[in-house]
Amino acid sequence: MKRIGITGQNGFVGSHLYNTLGLKPEEFERVDFEKEFFDDAEKLDDFVKQCDVIVHLAAMNRHPDPEVIFKNNIDLVTSLVTSLERTGSQAHILFSSSSQEEKDNLYGRSKKEGRELLKNWAQNSGGKFTGMIIPNVFGPFGKPNYNSFVATFCYKLTHGETPVIDNDGEVKLIYVGELVQEIINQIENAETNDFFEVPHTSVNKVSEVLSKLEHYKKLYFENGEIPELKSKFDLNLFNTFRCYFDIKKHYPVKFTQHTDPRGAFVEVIRLGIGGQCSFSTTVPGITRGNHFHTRKIERFAVIKGKALIQLRKIDTDEVMDFYLDGNEPAYVDMPVWYTHNIKNIGEEELYTIFWINEPFNPEDADTYFLNV
Known part of the structure; x- marks a missing residue:
């Protein structure tokens, strides 16, 4: 088992790496880091001593x-x-640099x-x-106006603002989950x-992304319709x-x-994508779920009975409660990295229809159990 510490643990890439490593407790032990350690030599040394691997993402x-950026990053x-050097460490250090290296900026x-x-x-x-x-x-969870133009566009489009393109150039992109896997591959290669x-x-x-x-x-x-997602990039962008x-x-x-004299008709989901649709009954007092997904798109639709659906982003304490009643059929979709239950x-x-964008595969379930 490798003991891994991440500077910038709570940042955009750091939090995804930290949470993904947590899915493999038999392989990796996470050594927690706090940004205040950089201001306390004793705490920083204690952190370094514990680590077989340090991924330096803080920046x-x-x-x-720009001078403040330069000084801050060099100081870290x-x-x-x-x-x-003080601790005589021989850890494996992974450093997050950038394609900006080749550009003339601080x-x-x-x-x-x-x-x-x-x-x-x-050396x-x-x-x-x-x-x-x-x-x-x-x-997911990148800061708008900071981490990525994609985060900025997503935030603006969902908060009543209009995105603006400053430079419509071609951009080489990687999804944070793909980057995390590359980092893990380098850790394992050692x-x-x-x-x-x-x-x-x-x-x-x-402009194509926008x-x-x-x-x-x-x-x-x-409108609640799942769009056609033709590529892995489309799925990652949609999530x-x-x-x-x-x-x-x-x-x-x-x-x-x-509604008419025969009863009622409700369209549960309109799809530009495949997947698996399931139906369940749940007796009073019973809870289903308490798990999360890292790539799957999932919809819970309550059509009869009374339900409480709960969501919690896995590295936070805030629990969101949604009350649904079959007398007014409604749905809640599950974001990635949110543990959820019903x-x-x-x-x-309780009668519930579940839709998910890929058939269940027990060998690659993308289902991690964690109580909300």
């Missing part, structure tokens, strides 16, 4: 003064190197010089070092590579988009009922 990306690397310089500092430490100490050159990263170019997984014009997101807004955000709703305000979404809180059987 500043944006600031009105220098603090880490000094601690590695952020790119801070990354290139930081990588050189860690490379020199590894002098006998430690291992992987300098990762990372393309533009997008995915080989020194001071200039490892993480391969991008798609190339898109900014067009897809605007399509998702019209079909899904406004990213879904995480920028104000979930507490958006759900539950009531269905349109068509409980019959009525006095009769």
Whole structure:
């Protein structure tokens, strides 16, 4: 088992890496990091001593003064190197650099010089070092106006704002889940590579990305229809988009009922994609679920009885409660990385329709059990 620490543990990439490592407790032990450790040599040394692997992700990306970015990022690397030297560590250090290295800006310089500092430490100490050159990263929970133009577009489209394209160039992109797997691969390989170019997984014009997101807004955000997702990039972009709703305000979404003397008709889901549709009955007092997915799209539709659906993003404490009643059929969709459940809180059987975008495969279930 490898003991792994992540500087920038609570950041965009860091939180995804931390949570993904947590899915394999038999392989990885996570050593918790707090940003205050950089201001306390004793705490930083204690952290370093515990780690077989340190993934250095902590950095500043944006600031009105580029000199502040440069100084901050170099200071963080220098603090880490000094601690590695004080403790005699021979850990495997993975450093998150950027394709900005080749550009003439202070952020790119801070990354290139930081990588050189860690490379020199590894050569002098006998430690291992992987300098990762990372393309533009997008995915759920990125900060708008900070981590990615994709995050900015998603936020604006779901909050009544209009995205603006500053430069409609082609952008090399990688989904955060794909980047995390690349990092884990490098951890498992445990080989020194001071200039490892993480391969991008798609190339898109900014306007093409915005067009897809605007399509998702019209079909899904406004009308509840699952769009056609022709590629893995489309699925990853759609799952990213879904995480920028104000979930507490958006759900539950009531269905349109068509009634006549025979009874009622409700369209549960309109699809541009395949998947698996299931039906369940649940007796009073019973709870189903208490699990989360990292890639699947899932809809719970209550058509009879009274239900409480609960969601919680896995690294937070906030539980969101949604009360549904079959007298007014409604649905709630499950965002990725949110553990969820459904409980019959009525006095009769609960009837629920479940749709998920891929048939269940017990060998690759993408289902991780965790109480809400």
